[in-house]
Amino acid sequence: MIxxxxxxxxxxxxxxxxxxxxxxxxxLQPARAQWSxxxxxxxxxxxxxxxxxxxxxDAGPNKLWHRExxxxxxxxxxxxxxxxxxYRQGEDEFTVALxxxxxxxxxxxxxxxPTKGLLMQFGVGPNSTPVVVEDRLYTxxxxxxxxxFDKTNGKVLWxxxxxxxxxxxxxxRGYSASPIPYQNTLIVPxxxxxxxxxxxxxGDGPANGQSLIAFDQISGSPIWKSQDDPxxxxxxxxxxxxxxxxxxxxxxxxxxxxxxxSGELLWRHEFKPAGANLATPLWDGKESLFCSSAYxxxxxxxxxxxxxxxxxxxxxxxxxxxxxxxxxxIRLGEYVYGSSGDSxxxxxxxxxxxxxxxxxxxxxxxxxxxVYADGKLILLDEDGHLALAKITPKDMTVLSKCKVAERYxxxxxxxVGKTLFVRDRKNIMALDLGKS
Numbered sequence: 001m002i003x004x005x006x007x008x009x010x011x012x013x014x015x016x017x018x019x020x021x022x023x024x025x026x027x028l029q030p031a032r033a034q035w036s037x038x039x040x041x042x043x044x045x046x047x048x049x050x051x052x053x054x055x056x057x058d059a060g061p062n063k064l065w066h067r068e069x070x071x072x073x074x075x076x077x078x079x080x081x082x083x084x085x086x087y088r089q090g091e092d093e094f095t096v097a098l099x100x101x102x103x104x105x106x107x108x109x110x111x112x113x114p115t116k117g118l119l120m121q122f123g124v125g126p127n128s129t130p131v132v133v134e135d136r137l138y139t140x141x142x143x144x145x146x147x148x149f150d151k152t153n154g155k156v157l158w159x160x161x162x163x164x165x166x167x168x169x170x171x172x173r174g175y176s177a178s179p180i181p182y183q184n185t186l187i188v189p190x191x192x193x194x195x196x197x198x199x200x201x202x203g204d205g206p207a208n209g210q211s212l213i214a215f216d217q218i219s220g221s222p223i224w225k226s227q228d229d230p231x232x233x234x235x236x237x238x239x240x241x242x243x244x245x246x247x248x249x250x251x252x253x254x255x256x257x258x259x260x261x262s263g264e265l266l267w268r269h270e271f272k273p274a275g276a277n278l279a280t281p282l283w284d285g286k287e288s289l290f291c292s293s294a295y296x297x298x299x300x301x302x303x304x305x306x307x308x309x310x311x312x313x314x315x316x317x318x319x320x321x322x323x324x325x326x327x328x329x330i331r332l333g334e335y336v337y338g339s340s341g342d343s344x345x346x347x348x349x350x351x352x353x354x355x356x357x358x359x360x361x362x363x364x365x366x367x368x369x370x371v372y373a374d375g376k377l378i379l380l381d382e383d384g385h386l387a388l389a390k391i392t393p394k395d396m397t398v399l400s401k402c403k404v405a406e407r408y409x410x411x412x413x414x415x416v417g418k419t420l421f422v423r424d425r426k427n428i429m430a431l432d433l434g435k436s
Contacts, residue, residue, distance in 0.1 A: 034416040035078040038129040038178035038235050039280060040371070045328050047415055049373040053435045056388060060402030061420070064430040065103040069423060070094065073176075074139075075129045076414040076421045076428070079151065082106060083421060084137055085428070086126040091115060093126050093141045097154060100419070103430065107154035113143050118174055122408060123425055125174035127233070133181050133217055142174035146188065148220055158220035162190055166210060169193035176233035176278075180247070182260045185214040185223050187247060191231040212236075212249065212263055226263025227256065232277045233326070239283045242306050248289060250277040255291060255302065257311060269302050269313040276342070279324040282331045288316075290331065290353050292324035294342035299323070301353055317356035322349060328412055330372045335359060335393050337377070339368035348379065350393060362396045369412035371420075378433070384409045384424060386431075404431065 039045050053061065070087030077084045083098040093113040097106040118124040125142035132138075137151040144162040149155065162168045168190055177189040190213045209228020216223055234250040238260060247260040253274040257266040271277065275297025282290040292299040298320035302313050322340045329338035331353065340349050346367045350359040368381040376399075379387040384405030390397045405424040414421040418434035 035076075035414050036132040037077060037180065038075065038131075039328065039412075040414070043180075043235075043237050043280065044282065045330055045370065045412065046372045049415060049417060051435055052374040052376055052418060052433050053388070054376075054399060056400035056402060058402070060386065060400075060404055060431070062432040062436075063404075064101075064419065064432055066427060066429040067103045068426060069096075069428040071123050071425050072125055073123065073127045073410045073425075074125070075411045076423060077130050077132055078414060078416045078421065079132045082151070083428075084130045084132065084151070085423065086128070086130065086139055086141065088113065088124065088126060088142070095130070095137070095139045095147065095149065095154070097137075097151065098428070100416075100421075100430070103428065109147070109149065109154050109156065111141060111145055111147070113141050113145070115142075117172065118142070118170075119172045122410075125176070127174055127176035129178040129235075131179050131181060131186065133186070136217065138179055138186055140175055140177075140179065140188070143170050144168055144175045144190075146215075148217075160215075160220060162188075166190060166213070167193050168210075169195065171233070173233070177231065178235040180236050180238060181217070182214070182238065182247070184217055185260075186217050187212055187214045187236065187260060189231045189234075189236065189249065192228075194230065211251065212247070212258065214260075214263065224263045226258055227251075227265065229254065229256070234277055235280050237280060237283060239289075241287065241304055241311065244306075244311075246311070248281060248283070250281060250291065250293075252277065255281065255289070257304075267304070267311045267313055269315070271297060271300070273297055275323070276325065278326045279328060279338075282329055282336060284331065284353065288353065290329070290336050292322055292329060292336075292338065292340075294323045294325040297323065299336075299351065299356065301356065316354070319351075319356045319358075321356075321358050322351050325367055326410060327367060327369045330370060330377070332372070332391070333393075337391055338370070339365065339381075341367055346381075348396065350391065350396070352393075359393050360395055364398070367410075369410070371413055371415045373415055378413060378415060378420060380405070380409055380413050380422060382409055383407050386413075386422070388433075404429065 074086040096108040128140045137149040146160040210225040211227035214223040230252040236249040246257040275293035275295040299322040300318040347361040349361040365381040387401040409424040
C-alpha cells in the first residue's frame with residue numbers, strides 16, 4: 001500500500017524522470033547550423049554572440065589553429081563542429097570538411113575545374129559559398145558544376161553541370177553567387193549563354209529565361225526557371241514584405257523581386273547609372289532595401305509599397321559617395337556601415353539609410369569585409385589586417401588591430417560563438433575572440 005508521503009515522493013520521481021527524458025531527447029536532436037550560408041543565419045553578417053573581448057593583445061587574439069588550405073574566396077560555413085568551404089589546387093577544385101576545433105581534414109572531394117578562358121590576376125576561385133541544409137551540403141564551383149553532398153562523409157548525392165545541361169556561360173571571373181534555400185528548394189542564379197542572342201541593349205530575351213532556377217533539395221530536379229536578365233556575382237536574399245515572401249536579387253543593371261515558390265516577377269527596379277552590382281542588398285525588415293555598387297554606380301535606397309496586392313518601387317535617394325565593391329555591409333537602425341572603394345583608396349564609412357547623407361569616413365583600412373556581434377564590429381581588410389571596433393552614427397573607435405592573414409583576404413570572416421574563422425588565398429585559421 002502506498003502512503004501519502006510515498007505517493008508524493010513517487011510523483012516527484014516521475015516529474016524528475018520526465019524532465020531528464022526531455023533533456024536527453026533535446027541533447028540528442030541534431031544541432032542547427034550556426035553559420036549555414038552566405039552572410040550567416042540571416043544573410044546579414046550579424047550574429048548573436050556575447051562575452052567577446054573588448055580588446056586584443058598587440059599580437060592579436062589567441063590563434064587556436066592555423067593551416068595551409070588553397071586558393072579561393074569561398075567563405076566558411078559552420079555546422080555542428082565542422083567547417084565547410086572550397087579551394088583550388090591547379091586545375092582541380094576541392095570541397096572540404098574540416099574539424100572546427102583542430103582544422104584537420106575530415107573529408108574532401110576533388111572536381112576538375114580548368115582555368116582556360118578565366119582571368120587569373122586575382123585568382124580564379126572558387127568564389128561561391130557553400131550552403132548547409134539538414135544533412136546535405138551544396139556547392140557550386142568556378143565552372144558552375146553544382147554538387148549536393150552528404151555532409152557527414154562527402155558522398156555525392158547528385159550533381160549538375162550547369163553549363164552543359166542548361167546552356168549557361170561562365171563569367172571570366174568564374175561563378176560567385178551563393179544559392180539560397182527556400183522550403184524544399186535551393187534557388188540558384190544561373191543565367192544562360194547570350195552569345196548568339198539578337199537581344200536589345202536592355203537584355204530582353206526569350207520568355208523562358210533562367211536567370212534563377214529552383215532545384216529540389218533532395219532529388220536535384222529543376223522545379224522552376226524564371227527571368228531572362230544577365231546576372232552578376234551578387235547573392236539573393238529572402239524578405240517578407242507585408243506578409244508576402246519575396247526573393248530579392250541584383251541583376252547586372254537592375255534589382256528584381258520574385259515569388260520564391262514560382263519565380264513569378266513581382267517588381268523590377270532599374271539602376272541608373274549601373275555599375276558592378278556585387279554586394280548583397282540590405283533589408284530593413286519593413287519596406288526599404290539598401291543597395292551599393294562599385295565603379296560607375298553608387299548607393300541608393302529603394303522603398304517598396306503595395307497597393308491592390310501589387311508591389312511597386314520608389315528610389316528615395318542616390319549617391320556616389322559610397323561604393324561597395326565585393327565586400328558586405330552592416331545595417332544598425334537607420335545607418336549602414338561598410339567599406340567604400342573600388343580601384344582606388346577605400347574608406348570604412350557610415351551612411352544614413354533614409355537620407356543618403358554620409359555620417360563619417362574612416363581611413364586606415366583597405367577594402368574590407370565585416371561581421372557584427374556583441375555590440376562590436378570585427379573587420380578584415382584585403383591586406384589581412386583584423387580589427388575590433390565600436391561603431392556609432394557619430395564615429396568609429398578602433399579598439400584593436402593586428403595582421404593575421406596575407407594579401408587578398410577577400411573572403412568575409414565567419415563568427416560562431418567566440419571563434420572567428422578567417423581565410424586568405426593560402427591559409428585558413430581559427431581565432432579565439434572571447435574574453436581571456
